[in-house]
Amino acid sequence: MIVNNQLFIIFSQPIFDLMLLSINKNSNETIVNQLLRQIEGLIDNGSLNPGYRMPSTRELAELVGVNRTTMIHVYDELWARGYVESTPGSYTYVRKRKTAVIPESHIENTDNLKTDLFHSNVDINLADIDKYIEGMNKTENEIIDMAHLVPDSRLLDKKMIGNCLRDIVSLADADLFDYAHPRGFAPLRLEILKHMKLHNIYADDNNIIITNGSQQSIQLIFQAFSKPGDKIVIEAPGYSMLFPLIKIFRLEVIEIPVTERGMDFKSLRKIAAKHEIRFIYTMPTYQNPSGISMPQAEREELLNYAESKNCIIIEDSIEEELKYFGKAHLPLRSMDISDRVIYLGTFSKVLAPGLRTGWIIANKECVRNLTAIKTVFEISSGSLNQFFLYRFLQSGLYELHLRKMMRAFRKRMNIAISSIRRHIPAERISWSAPSGGFLIWIKLLTKPIENIEDHFIKYGVNISAGRNYFSNQQSNNYIRISISNGNEKEIEEGIARIGQAIKNLN
Numbered sequence: 001m002i003v004n005n006q007l008f009i010i011f012s013q014p015i016f017d018l019m020l021l022s023i024n025k026n027s028n029e030t031i032v033n034q035l036l037r038q039i040e041g042l043i044d045n046g047s048l049n050p051g052y053r054m055p056s057t058r059e060l061a062e063l064v065g066v067n068r069t070t071m072i073h074v075y076d077e078l079w080a081r082g083y084v085e086s087t088p089g090s091y092t093y094v095r096k097r098k099t100a101v102i103p104e105s106h107i108e109n110t111d112n113l114k115t116d117l118f119h120s121n122v123d124i125n126l127a128d129i130d131k132y133i134e135g136m137n138k139t140e141n142e143i144i145d146m147a148h149l150v151p152d153s154r155l156l157d158k159k160m161i162g163n164c165l166r167d168i169v170s171l172a173d174a175d176l177f178d179y180a181h182p183r184g185f186a187p188l189r190l191e192i193l194k195h196m197k198l199h200n201i202y203a204d205d206n207n208i209i210i211t212n213g214s215q216q217s218i219q220l221i222f223q224a225f226s227k228p229g230d231k232i233v234i235e236a237p238g239y240s241m242l243f244p245l246i247k248i249f250r251l252e253v254i255e256i257p258v259t260e261r262g263m264d265f266k267s268l269r270k271i272a273a274k275h276e277i278r279f280i281y282t283m284p285t286y287q288n289p290s291g292i293s294m295p296q297a298e299r300e301e302l303l304n305y306a307e308s309k310n311c312i313i314i315e316d317s318i319e320e321e322l323k324y325f326g327k328a329h330l331p332l333r334s335m336d337i338s339d340r341v342i343y344l345g346t347f348s349k350v351l352a353p354g355l356r357t358g359w360i361i362a363n364k365e366c367v368r369n370l371t372a373i374k375t376v377f378e379i380s381s382g383s384l385n386q387f388f389l390y391r392f393l394q395s396g397l398y399e400l401h402l403r404k405m406m407r408a409f410r411k412r413m414n415i416a417i418s419s420i421r422r423h424i425p426a427e428r429i430s431w432s433a434p435s436g437g438f439l440i441w442i443k444l445l446t447k448p449i450e451n452i453e454d455h456f457i458k459y460g461v462n463i464s465a466g467r468n469y470f471s472n473q474q475s476n477n478y479i480r481i482s483i484s485n486g487n488e489k490e491i492e493e494g495i496a497r498i499g500q501a502i503k504n505l506n
Contacts, residue, residue, distance in 0.1 A: 014042075014047065014048050014049075014052055015055070017042055017047045017048070018039075018042070018048075018055065018060060018063060018064075019063050019064075021035060021038050021039070021063075021064050022034075022038070023035070023064070023065070023066065031066060031070055032070060032073050032074055032077070035064070035066075035070075035071075035074045036074055036077055036078065039074065039078060039083070040078070040081070040083060043083050043094055043097070048094045049094065050093075050094050050095060050096035050097075051093060051094065051096075052093065052094045053091050053092070053093055054075075054084060054091070054092040054093065054094065056091075056092075057071040057072050057074075057075055058071075075092060079092075082095065082097050082098075083095065083097060122248055123247045123248060123250065124244055124247060124248060125244070125247075128244070129244065132240075132241070135147070135148070142460060143457065143460055143461065143462050144460060144461045144462065144486065144490055144493060144494035144497065145462045145485055145486070146461055146462060146463055146481040146482055146483070146485075146486065146491075146494045146495075146498070147453075147462040147463050147464040147480075147481075147482060148462075148464075148482060148484070148485055149288065149349065149438060149439070149482050149484055150353055150484055150485050151348075151349060151350060151351070151352065151353070151405070151438075151484050151485070152408075152484065152485050152486065152487065153352065154487070155401075155404060155405060155408055156351075156352065156401075157401070157404075160397055160400075160401075161388075161392075164388055164391045164392050164395070164397065165388060167391050167395075168384075168387045168388055168390075168391050175383075176383055176384050176387055177383065178383065179379060179380045179383070180210075180380045180381060180382070180383045180386055181380065182209075182371050182374055182375040182379065182380050183208070183209045183210060183367070183371050183374075184208075184209060184210020184211075184359070184380075184381060184386060185210065185383065185386035185387060185390055186205070187390045187394070188210060188386045188387075188389055188390040188393070189205055189208050189210060189359075190205065191389075191390055191393040191394055192208065192210075192345070192359050192393070193205065193208060193361075194393075195393065195398070196345070196361065199320065199330065199331055199334060200330050200331070200334035201331060201333050201334045201343065201361060203361050204364075206364045206367060206368075207361055207362060207363070207364055207367055208359055208360065208361050208367065209359065209360050209367050209370050209371055209374065210357065210358075210359050210381055210386060211357075211358045211359060211360060211374070211381065212356045212357065212358070212378075212381050212382075213346055213348055213353070213356050213357065213358040214316060214318060214344045214345075214346045214348070214358045215241060215245075216358070217344045217358055217359075217360050218242065218245055218281075218314065218316075218344070219245060220360070220370045220373050220374055221279075221312075221314060221342060221360075221370070222245060222248075222249040222251070223249075223373050223377075224366075224369045224370055224372075224373050225278075225279075225312065225366075225369070226249050226251055226278060226279070228249070228250035228251070229250065229251075229252060230251050230252065230278035230279070231251065231252045231253075231254055231272075231275050231276065231277050231278055231279075232246060232251045232252070232253060232254065232277075232278060232279040232280070232281060233254045233256055233268065233272060233277055233279065233280040233281070234246075234253060234254070234255055234256070234281045234282075234471070235255075235256060235257075235258045235262075235263050235281075235282060235283070235287060235290075236255035236256060236257055236258060236469075236470055236471070237258060237289050237290060237441070237466065237469030237470055237476075237478070238255075238258075238281070238283075238287075238288075238289075238469055238470075238471075239281075239283065239288050239289075239316065239469075240289075240468045240469050242281060243471050246471070251278075251279075253471050254271055254272055254275065254277070255470070255471055256268045256271065256272075258287065258290050258292060259292075260292060260432055261292075261294065261295055261298055262282075262284060262287065262292055262293070262294030262295070262298050263282060263294065263298070263302065265298065265301055265302070265305070268305065269305075272309075276309075277309045277311040278311055278312065279311060279312050279313075279314055280302070280305075280306055280311055280312070280313045280314070281313075281314045281316065282294075282302065282313065282314070282315060282316070282332075283315075283316045283317070283318065284299055284302075284315065284317075284329070284331070284332055285317060285319065285320045285328075285329065285331070285436070285437075286319040286320070286322065286434060286435075286436045286437030286438075286439070288318065288319070288439060288469075289439055289441050289464070289466075289469045289480040290432075290439070290441040291432070291434030291437050291439040291440055291441055292432065292434070292441075293329060293434075293435060293436070294329070295329065296329055296330075299329060299330075299332055299335065300335065302332065303332060303335060303336060303338075303341075306338075306340055306341075307338050307340070311340070312340055312341075312342060313332060313336075313340055313341045313342065314342050314344065315331060315332045315333055315341050315342065315343045315344065316344045317331060317343065317344060317345055317346075318344075318346055318348070318349045319349050319350075319436065319437040319438060319439075320345075321350050321402055321405075321406075322349075322350065322405065322406065322409060322436045322437050322438070323406075323435065323436040324406065324409065324410040324413050324414075324435060324436050325410075325435045325436070326435045328436075331343060333361060339363045340363075341362070342360060342361075342362040342363075342366060343360065343361040343362065344358060344359075344360055345358055345359045345360075345361070346358035346359075347389060349438070349484070350401075350402060350405055351392075351398070351401065355385050355388075355389065356381075356382075356385065357381070357385050357386065357389055409438070409483070409484075411488065412483050412486070412487070412488055412491055413434070413436075413483060415488050415491050415492055416440060416481075416483045416491050416492075416495060417433045417440075419491065419492045419495035419496065420440070420442075420495055420499075423495050423496045423498070423499030423500075424442075424495070424498065424499040424502055425499075425502070425503060427445065428444065428445050428446060428502050428503070428505075429442050429443060429444060429445060429502065430442070430443040430445060431443065438482050438483050438484035439480060439481070439482055439483075440480070440481050440482075440483070441466075441478065441479075441480055442478065442479050442480075442481065443466075443477060443478050444477040444478065444479065444502065444505065445477075446477065446502070446505040446506060447477075447505070447506050448476075448477050449477070449505060449506075452465045452466075452477075452479065453465050455501060455505070456479070456497075456498065456501045458501070459497045459498070459500050459501040459504075460497050461494045461497040461498055461501070463479045463480065463481055463498065464479065464480040464481075464482070465478075465479060465480075466478025466479055466480065468480075479498075481494075481495070481498065
């Protein structure tokens with residue numbers, strides 16, 4: 001426009017707004033993100049209306065003082081986020097856009113967005129699971145952890161493991177990055193079967209399936225062979241993470257007390273007499289949490305009882321390898337003439353839980369069904385862990401590691417037993433010394449105490465409360481201590497702290 005022979009350039013308001021885009025070169029935010037944030041703001045507040053033709057990338061780059069490549073990135077991102085529309089060789093226009101979903105990090109109060117959209121239909125206690133997950137965090141340095149059942153990683157030979165990993169990467173005939181067979185890497189299956197012969201379990205390849213640990217093994221069994229309302233006999237106290245699975249699959253629990261000889265068969269026959277039993281779940285060797293092993297006579301009686309009830313036995317053998325004193329009893333599966341025992345094995349408790357590798361040995365038709373379920377839900381387990389474990393077993397390194405664990409924990413269990421006798425008043429507890437495994441189960445002969453873990457934390461030691469090991473979480477005055485994650489000094493000091501904490505209970 002010319003006024004009094006002078007030229008005035010009149011800018012439209014949108015162009016004027018775009019000219020005011022600013023860049024802070026000292027900011028940690030990239031130039032592209034700075035421009036994006038400002039242009040999005042102009043569109044969101046209506047300064048740039050739908051249908052407005054944006055300047056070309058060259059024009060806006062010159063106005064703002066950046067190179068054209070930067071502005072092309074900005075326009076591409078605006079298009080990806082739905083702020084503009086354009087076609088190759090055409091102009092770019094602001095588009096009419098629905099209100100954007102605000103990232104949660106930008107929401108000051110997310111409580112206002114509560115909805116039943118993600119209400120779960122699965123019967124699970126979120127608070128209990130949240131607590132379990134939180135408990136997987138590392139214990140503070142000044143707290144001695146005697147709660148978690150995790151093997152001491154300091155006993156792993158890192159050089160030996162590194163050599164194994166290098167070996168498998170260099171194998172010319174092994175594709176680490178392909179799917180493994182749904183039943184697991186075939187050479188690993190055969191190595192596990194060789195190892196199981198040491199436990200008097202003889203099986204063919206079609207009797208084994210590799211899983212992502214014992215928890216998945218139990219899940220697969222319930223998925224394949226249970227229906228809501230089926231009754232399952234379990235030990236009390238028993239494995240804590242079995243309870244959520246039982247609830248999810250809507251099974252009915254029959255809890256049978258554990259005595260010094262394992263599952264109490266007198267109670268079993270009395271309680272379960274009128275019931276049709278679908279499953280019996282048991283840890284006959286170094287039971288979690290009691291540490292008790294079932295004698296031979298009781299093992300035979302359990303097999304006979306399961307046959308009379310025509311039910312499945314789930315034999316969980318997480319610590320079976322770890323015998324320190326006395327003679328080892330044979331697994332139920334090794335004595336199973338009616339082929340009803342489903343045997344669960346794992347590398348988690350003697351090698352490393354992070355490998356997430358276990359196995360099931362069972363009837364051929366059972367394994368076929370489990371394989372079908374596993375294939376549908378996950379196709380296969382991770383290949384790298386299986387290749388590593390195959391090499392670890394095949395080279396004899398697993399047996400060497402197992403002997404090392406046995407030597408170390410035989411000594412550590414002896415220290416734990418002597419420390420309990422030395423540091424904890426005998427009249428205040430009732431307990432039995434285990435012959436293997438990592439766990440010691442202690443009954444406190446004191447008044448019941450709520451939040452018992454908090455009491456022991458005050459004395460610098462982390463224990464697991466006994467109520468976690470009963471399906472109804474009754475307030476039983478028990479604690480479980482684990483020696484799996486501590487060396488000799490830490491175990492003795494931890495038990496000394498437990499003793500002090502027990503002395504100060506009412």
